[in-house]
Amino acid sequence: MHHPFRAVMPSSRPALALAACLALHAPAPARATDAATPGGTLLYLEKQPHKNLYPPAGGFYPNGGILAQITDRLTWQNTDTLKIEPWIATAWSVNADSTVFTFTLRPGVTFSDGTPVDAAAVALNYDTFGKGNRALHLPPSEVINNYERSEVIDPLTVRFYFSRPSPGFLQGTSVIGSGLVSPASLRRPLDEWGDARHVIGSGPFVVRDEVPGKSVDLATRPDYAWGLTSLPRRGRAGWRACASS
Numbered sequence: 001m002h003h004p005f006r007a008v009m010p011s012s013r014p015a016l017a018l019a020a021c022l023a024l025h026a027p028a029p030a031r032a033t034d035a036a037t038p039g040g041t042l043l044y045l046e047k048q049p050h051k052n053l054y055p056p057a058g059g060f061y062p063n064g065g066i067l068a069q070i071t072d073r074l075t076w077q078n079t080d081t082l083k084i085e086p087w088i089a090t091a092w093s094v095n096a097d098s099t100v101f102t103f104t105l106r107p108g109v110t111f112s113d114g115t116p117v118d119a120a121a122v123a124l125n126y127d128t129f130g131k132g133n134r135a136l137h138l139p140p141s142e143v144i145n146n147y148e149r150s151e152v153i154d155p156l157t158v159r160f161y162f163s164r165p166s167p168g169f170l171q172g173t174s175v176i177g178s179g180l181v182s183p184a185s186l187r188r189p190l191d192e193w194g195d196a197r198h199v200i201g202s203g204p205f206v207v208r209d210e211v212p213g214k215s216v217d218l219a220t221r222p223d224y225a226w227g228l229t230s231l232p233r234r235g236r237a238g239w240r241a242c243a244s245s
Contacts, residue, residue: 046062046065047062048062049062049212049213049214050062050063050065050066050194050196050216051063051194052190052193052194053066053067053193053194053196053198053199054138054190055067055071055125055129055141055176055177055178055179055180055181056129056139056140056141056142056143056177057177057193058175058176058177058179059142059176059177064176064177066196066216066218067179067199067201068176068179068203069204069205070112070179070196070199070201070203070205070206070207070218071179071180071181071199071202071203072087072088072109072117072179072180072202072203072226073087073088073173073174073175073176073178073179073180074087074088074089074103074122074173074174074178074180075087075088075089075092075170075173075174076174076228076230077171077174077175078230084170084171084173084174085228086106086229087106087174087226087228088105088106088109088117088122088180088202088226089103089104089105089173090104090105090106091103091104092104092170094167094170097165098162098165098166098167099161099162099163099164099165099166100159100160100161100162101159101160101162101169101170102153102157102158102159102160103122103157103158103159103173104156104157105117105118105119105122105156105157105158106156106226107156108225108226109202109226110202110223111180111181111182111200111201111202112182112200112201112202112206112221113182113184113200115182115183115184115200116155117180117202118155118156119152119153119154119155119156119157119158120152120155121180121182121183122150123150123151123152123158124183124186125178125180125181125186126144126147126150126158126160127149127150128186129141129144129147129177129178130144130147130148130150130160131147133186136188136189136190137189137190137191138186138189138190139190141172141177141178142177143168143172143175143177143178144169144172144178145162145164145166145168145169146162146163146164146165146166147160147162147163147166148160148161148162148163149161179201179203180201180202181199181200181201182201182202184200185198185199185200185201194212195210195212196210196216197209197210202226203221203224204220204221204224204227205218205219205220205221206218206219206220206221
């Protein structure tokens with residue numbers, strides 16, 4: 001069984017970076033005779049539907065393929081240089097033994113439900129990913145080790161503490177499994193994360209509708225304005241994922 005992902009491209013609009021999806025959908029080299037045509041449909045076949053969209057489950061490719069469209073991350077790892085670059089975090093500092101990490105956040109970022117992506121929301125994300133939530137059956141992330149606690153310094157500054165040196169944490173903030181989600185989503189138990197409509201991120205797409213195991217419709221966020229500045233602008237796009245046998 002293949003699950004076709006159909007991308008419906010609306011007419012040309014002012015360019016916004018769709019950074020979360022560039023790694024998954026690189027354009028084919030242009031020929032001299034090619035001309036840009038607004039609109040159209042792209043069909044992508046996936047063998048399996050997603051299972052669960054709790055971000056630490058993003059290592060399963062069908063899960064990560066959707067999470068990459070609807071969530072942003074604190075940082076991004078440049079695939080050419082392997083350097084960690086800013087995204088939702090504009091700057092960071094690390095103490096000498098890699099047990100304290102402080103991040104400055106980009107102002108004006110919101111989840112698709114209107115909640116600000118501020119220090120409190122980021123702290124809640126990492127408290128959950130770092131330690132899990134037993135009451136909601138949310139497991140800790142496999143890429144975050146020795147996590148101790150967070151501290152909100154001010155609305156745009158958050159600090160994380162670790163019980164042992166954790167130099168890999170910075171890279172961990174760049175992976176799909178560390179996608180940021182709204183506090184409303186983090187209040188849901190694990191068994192509700194299979195429904196994509198429950199997952200509220202700050203990414204360039206939002207879940208418009210889903211038929212579990214069959215289709216997921218994603219629509220562009222018209223107000224998305226915080227894509228990666230280090231990547232070329234690719235313009236706006238629409239995305240529709242449909243499953244069929």
